[in-house]
Amino acid sequence: xxxxxNAPPAKLHxxxxxxxxxxxxxxxxxxxxxxxxxxxxxFVCLVGxxxxxxxxxxxxxxxxxxxxxxxxxxxxxxVTGPGSERMVMFQEHALFPWLDVLGNVMFGLKLKxxxxxxxxxxxxxYYLKLVGLERVMRASIHELSGGMRxxxxxxxxxxxxxxxxxxxxxxxxxxAMTREQLYADIQRINEARQRTVLFVTHxxxxxxxxxxxVILFSPNPGRIREQFVVDLPRPRDxxxxxxxxxxxxxxxxxxxxxxxxxxx
Amino acid sequence: MKRFFIALTFFASLILIWHLLVKTGxxxxxxxxxxxxxxxxxxxxxxxxxxLSASWVTIKRLxxxxxxxxxxxxxxxxxxxxxxxxxxxLGVLALGLQTLPSVCWVPLALIWFGQTESAMLFVVxxxxxxxxxxxxxxxxxxxxxxxxxxxxxxxxxxFHTLRHVILPASMPYVISGMKQGWAFAWRSLMAxxxxxxxxxGYGLGHLLHFGRELNAxxxxxxxxxxxxxxxxxxxxxxxSPWERFLHRRWGLNG
Numbered sequence: 241x242x243x244x245x246n247a248p249p250a251k252l253h254x255x256x257x258x259x260x261x262x263x264x265x266x267x268x269x270x271x272x273x274x275x276x277x278x279x280x281x282x283f284v285c286l287v288g289x290x291x292x293x294x295x296x297x298x299x300x301x302x303x304x305x306x307x308x309x310x311x312x313x314x315x316x317x318x319v320t321g322p323g324s325e326r327m328v329m330f331q332e333h334a335l336f337p338w339l340d341v342l343g344n345v346m347f348g349l350k351l352k353x354x355x356x357x358x359x360x361x362x363x364x365x366y367y368l369k370l371v372g373l374e375r376v377m378r379a380s381i382h383e384l385s386g387g388m389r390x391x392x393x394x395x396x397x398x399x400x401x402x403x404x405x406x407x408x409x410x411x412x413x414x415x416a417m418t419r420e421q422l423y424a425d426i427q428r429i430n431e432a433r434q435r436t437v438l439f440v441t442h443x444x445x446x447x448x449x450x451x452x453x454v455i456l457f458s459p460n461p462g463r464i465r466e467q468f469v470v471d472l473p474r475p476r477d478x479x480x481x482x483x484x485x486x487x488x489x490x491x492x493x494x495x496x497x498x499x500x501x502x503x504x
Numbered sequence: 505m506k507r508f509f510i511a512l513t514f515f516a517s518l519i520l521i522w523h524l525l526v527k528t529g530x531x532x533x534x535x536x537x538x539x540x541x542x543x544x545x546x547x548x549x550x551x552x553x554x555x556l557s558a559s560w561v562t563i564k565r566l567x568x569x570x571x572x573x574x575x576x577x578x579x580x581x582x583x584x585x586x587x588x589x590x591x592x593x594l595g596v597l598a599l600g601l602q603t604l605p606s607v608c609w610v611p612l613a614l615i616w617f618g619q620t621e622s623a624m625l626f627v628v629x630x631x632x633x634x635x636x637x638x639x640x641x642x643x644x645x646x647x648x649x650x651x652x653x654x655x656x657x658x659x660x661x662x663f664h665t666l667r668h669v670i671l672p673a674s675m676p677y678v679i680s681g682m683k684q685g686w687a688f689a690w691r692s693l694m695a696x697x698x699x700x701x702x703x704x705g706y707g708l709g710h711l712l713h714f715g716r717e718l719n720a721x722x723x724x725x726x727x728x729x730x731x732x733x734x735x736x737x738x739x740x741x742x743x744s745p746w747e748r749f750l751h752r753r754w755g756l757n758g
Binding site for chain 1: 648650651653654655656657658659660664668669672673675752753754755
């Protein structure tokens with residue numbers, strides 16, 4: 241149980257990764273030679289307008305897609321497919337409606353060898369408590385609010401103790417109040433159970449609030465343009481003026497890249 | 505409890521209206537027997553065992569054919585949903601045959617199997633199979649891809665994904681398809697029983713048919729009522745628990 245809760249976070253190394261998709265209008269280069277290193281336990285936010293390849297990069301790290309060129313390495317091992325050491329939290333919650341809240345959190349745990357059912361239940365309870373949903377563990381998914389669903393999705397992603405957590409705009413569909421609450425929760429939880437996190441968003445303030453580092457993408461083709469280190473003390477409040485100042489600076493940089501792109 | 509009494513009052517009033525209509529004497533009692541006469545027939549037929557044995561024969565045929573139809577239709581539906589080639593071939597065939605009223609299988613079944621239980625079984629299977637196949641296919645096809653992607657990232661793959669994600673996720677479709685399959689099977693069996701006399705066992709359809717031949721309207725009405733009651737019970741016993749589950753989990757109106 242202790243070991244299960246304390247596996248160390250992982251180091252990610254993304255090297256010269258390109259990925260294109262074939263659509264009706266022909267071949268689209270979604271991501272062009274992206275190189276990025278993420279340190280153990282680092283919280284890195286990927287920011288950019290839609291079509292800039294940030295979600296593609298996340299899917300490549302998840303192993304849901306394979307890169308055309310380049311490689312994704314986790315702790316020196318090449319990523320060749322999905323694996324429970326890299327959990328994904330999707331924009332839509334992707335919870336299973338046929339299972340209750342506890343059943344959803346247990347799904348990934350049941351696929352983890354080396355645990356007995358009692359230990360699995362303990363782990364599930366621990367994470368449901370961490371996201372503050374222990375009292376609704378027997379509820380059906382459709383009975384929960386949007387924010388509660390994303391909390392369950394977070395508990396489900398954290399429970400099998402992944403070494404990397406991949407979050408794909410997990411709060412985009414939520415209202416502002418709920419989002420602010422979740423920013424606080426994410427920071428608190430990451431303090432308690434530090435993971436290596438890749439967090440995709442198009443919301444610059446959200447990125448500055450959560451990330452140790454913010455990586456800026458530009459579209460057509462998707463490229464990594466610039467990065468910003470966020471050195472603000474934690475826990476951060478999204479309404480903090482210093483945070484807003486940095487977010488403004490990043491937004492200006494983002495606009496610059498997008499304008500250069502559209503002038504070409 | 506309140507709902508039960510409302511339903512009870514409704515059916516009691518229905519019988520009362522029926523009784524009063526017969527009492528007026530507008531129709532000959534040969535054409536429209538009263539609830540008393542029908543009840544009397546039912547009592548006699550229950551006592552001599554003919555009604556129960558006929559019901560049992562019919563239910564056995566129905567369950568056997570239905571189960572086989574579901575067992576064949578479920579995997580075939582999974583396969584047509586996953587393979588474009590199978591969908592273009594078997595899928596189109598299934599869609600075509602599903603539109604064929606299942607009573608149309610009866611002449612073919614008689615030529616192939618003669619007046620045997622196999623003919624009955626065949627008709628019921630044909631009534632069930634195609635609609636189950638098509639709804640499973642639909643269910644799996646309309647599955648949000650995010651479910652299988654999420655399952656993949658949690659370490660699920662292959663048969664585990666099929667068993668623990670694809671099948672439960674398509675359950676709303678599968679249940680409604682099985683329900684439709686049940687309705688088709690029930691209708692086709694009744695048609696077959698009215699149409700074909702089998703020496704190996706008289707079902708409710710036969711009883712209905714004999715009622716007509718003897719001009720025994722009380723028997724015809726009583727057997728029809730039994731058929732309706734069996735249909736209702738099947739719905740409540742076989743499908744209501746599943747629909748309640750769907751309603752609770754998905755929040756759907758089952």
